[in-house]
Amino acid sequence: MRKIDYHLHTRFSFDSEANPESYIQKAIKDGFDEICFTDHRDFDYPIDPFELDLSSYFPTMEALRDQYANQIKVKIGVEMGLDTDHIQEINDFVASAPFDFVIGSIHVIHHTEFYYGEYFKNKTKEEAHKEFFLETLKCVQTFDCFNILGHLDYIMRYGPYTDKSVDHQACQDIIDEILLTLIKKGKGIEVNTSGYKVNKTCGFPNFDIIKRYYELGGRIVTVGSDSHVVETVGSHVEDVLKAYQKIGFEDVTTFTKRKKDS
Template identity: 40%
Template structure:
């Protein structure tokens, strides 16, 4: 964590929020990851570093909760178990498969992979409410092995619009994530067409993240993202503290 903070300071960032993963029910995998955070240890370390660097950068306390229809109660209890500044709700697992793993697109080839992924997101946002923004709405496209696959908004328009309207009506927002640039997509997650439609529907809450799991990915391609967002018509991004949004000019 300290190396991430030092990198953020080196980049001139004034705020950073850690959002450690909490994914209940993550399926068995060859790396034996369980994606469950040791919350007391995480918070203790964060508070120590927050005190150490309080005159150089503001450090916020967050979590990224992986949502599945079978784990809503556990996720809700976790979200309410501590005084998080910020909570990202995300979908990493669909039908007991992570799109990161080859089996997912073997099961749902090409555009079917994102279609099924979005169906589960819609189910999640209709039922689950303990989050601030929904993360990387089209995460699955990062890992589609079909080199001819291209995201076309109209292929998913009805489903995406229902997701966005549900999020907006619930008073929540979405994350725009530069991980898409890192993975060579040429655009962030979600795709600019999704971002544009979110704004057209009245979406205002937009947080910016880099999916930076290591210091070299901290604030990855943020200048490129600012240019894209302003070209789409966004004027503000959002930072959460005590789960309350602050709007900051891009």
């Protein structure tokens, strides 16, 4: 399996100050075949401005990609916040630039976000999680502009609950519908290794869900560290690749201009 890190944030994201070149150098040192920058863009994120300045993003990343071309493959992508209140803007934004790869992530539901916690107000954990999965389903049904679904399960990092864990069984029918929709539309799923901080032995989502995606016929997987600092670039990628192999995947999928590399 090729060693990739397909979820990286740099100083082009509001919540990172990292220098993209340092990511490339670390990835080369650690023997990676390919990485993809996926800085944030969310429309209407409450409180924080998750904008992406494409006029400096592309020239900077393209120059780095070319500079290091004989040592590592570097792709230029985006983590697009999917939000059914902003369908047109999101589709237009993705179409407006030559992204290699688009992660579709749910960060905002009806103008409320998870990080500061507005979304969880007046909801039990069960209600909050169910709505998250239902909204994720709606997004994967509605949008076509993404390649893979980002960090399913990431909701479990937030919320005012002592036990934040997700009861997957209670939402299994919705999760199956999400996976089947992804498969039908030729979309993939990532394991986001930032989840190891919470889950210890797996990322977001866990390997049961990845196995389910495989059993239902899905073959498109990526892995990403969701790094916002250089130290975490590539973390737990090898653990995920081993698990992918055990499940039956032959390789990870990589992308150029939003199409699968053959």
